[in-house]
Amino acid sequence: MSDYVVPLAAAEDSAAVGGKGASLGSLVRIGVAVPTGFVVTSGAFTASLDALDPGGSLRAGIEELPADDLAAIARVTAAVRERIATAPLSAPVASAITAAYAALGDDDPDVAVRSSATMEDSAAASFAGLQDTYLGVAGAESVLDNVRRCWASLYNDQSVAYRRRLRMSETGHAMAVVVQRMVRPRAAGVLFTRSPVTGDRSVVAIEGTWGLGSALVSGDVTPDSFVISKITGEITGRRVSSKGQMHTLGGFRPGDMGAGAPMPERPAPPGQQSIPNGLGVSVADTPPDLRDRACLTDDEIRALGSIGGRVEAHYGSPQDIEWALLDDSADAAERIVLLQSRPETVWAARAPAPLAAPKPRAADHVLALFGKPL
16 A cells, blocks of 8 residues: 555565564465454654654663663653654655555444554564554544554553563564454454463364453453364363453444344443443443353364464464454354464473484484594
């Protein structure tokens, strides 16, 4: 579209679209379903930050912060975030974002505005959860505001403290932003293409809950969990939890809308706690008939396991994947959309280093102990 915005299908270079944007673009190109959207490039962030901080003094000051001085980090980063979040966008950047948002169709479609830092979602370091995401954003002005808020979240206290502990230079770090149409899932959650408990690579571990996955991420519910064998497709583990709360978009609940039914009206129903972001994410008690019921059928569990294996094969390493399951109008595999895939880092970091470099013959290892190559 421009130097400042690219369609999600064309998001490829992580230096331009960030880790999340590049991963989503890759999924689109291999035919995995993801919500429609675009990426505000790191070039838009850099142009805006250079206009705000032409001498680079803000970034230099952050790089000088001691990693263990959390009070100083909080003080300095709060001022930086305020300046970025309130600075007006240049006309070229604002018009590029506004045009891309309008191209999504409908009047003021509800979108998720998601940070995609250029150094996140790598196998070397995990920045998951350290930058911001805003759900249920509607209207061009609100999208522009939340893009700036995502940019500002590059300087969240936790994110800066993490970079300081790793002694990472601030030079070259930038923030792209993914903007995607919101989905209204029947259920959502995460899956790992190796066991997060044992590291077993022969299984896919799935966690899920009713409604939006933000209920799981925020800790508002204990999710259902399932384990499926990659080899046999057998479901080898199953735990159904009592899910007392659920997050929904504008009060929409699983079962409220079948295929082709109209979207619910705004705002969220009375009595629900709604975040004032477009339609808003509502937090409500789970209906009694769903509370103790598994959020996934066996067919849906197997479909998620199959997609997880396909994505792992594409990337060549175990993955941590966010998923959403839409209504009941089609085959299970056709109702699954992926919201993110990133390298699994916990067990990857524990992988033991090889005891010795590979040699052509087994006997060469023995002979090497005596310093006598054959």
